[in-house]
Amino acid sequence: MDSEAREITKLYRAYKTIHEMVHDRGYLVSQNELDMTLSQFKDKYASAGSVERESLTFLVQKKDDPADSLLVFFPADESVGVKPIRKYTERMSSQEVLKGIIVYQKNLTPSAQKVITQMAPKYLIEIFSDSELLVNITRHSLVPKHVVLTNEEKKMLLERYKLKDLQLPRIQPTDPVARYYGLRKGQVVKILRSSETAGRYITYRLCI
Structure with a gap:
């Protein structure tokens, strides 16, 4: 398996786990997303041979409280700095979403971590790496x-x-x-x- 194929498989597993996670937290997730196979993931997101991570971003709402929404972001940058964090909070603000999860590739810079801390408690942003989501614990x-x-x-x-x-x-x-x-x-x-x-x-x- 070449490096690109390994990366797609890794991202697929993280994508699956994050959908299972928000589902287990009580958010509405379609059964198609929960049951998506690697082949279906490739057809939908990697038809050109690689995945545009930003295209994986999705919004979910709580089953019993539509006002409780959550945005999940997949930054394209390997090392996530302040700029994408600002962009995500602007989107959250425009869509009146107060909760977010960032699924990053390698790391977040100390400055980005600081901004996330400063945003709380208005915006609750959680961070997970791809590697943490390879298996649903x-x-x-x-x-x-x-x-x-x-x-x-x-x-x-x-x-x-x-x-x-x-x-x-x-x-x-x-x-x-x-x-x-x-x-x-x-x-x-x-x-x-x-x-x-x-x-x-x-x-x-x-x-x-």
Whole structure:
């Protein structure tokens, strides 16, 4: 396999994982996108033998809240600087979208990282490299099922066990699974593990 073919395959896998990710976060994603094969990806995006990364950009809306939209960007530059970040936030502003994900090739410059930090909390921009998305970690047999609780479900959980949220075990926002689900400070995730004795073992973790 030549380098161009390897690059297309790598980008296809990242494209698939990012669609699965936003779907698992509750955004509307078509089944055609989730089921897209490498051959279909090539026909749609690499008919000329390479992929124009910017053409992969897409917008999704939350199933239960159309006002909650998310834009996913695929920068063409190998090293992403301030200029594309400014361009993306301008697009987010024009489309009234407050959340974004940038899928980059090699790295983001320190200046770009700084701009993303400065944009928060108005614009919440997450970053993932192609390499991080080659495999969907939540589909791995060793990773238990995670379910992000709604605010109401969190309230009911704390009331049921008469707990303060800080009494729950914790998960860092930098944890790979926390990043996958876009966990924010104060959110609680339910973790379901298999147990030979109990059948299923449930724990909860607070994002801090």
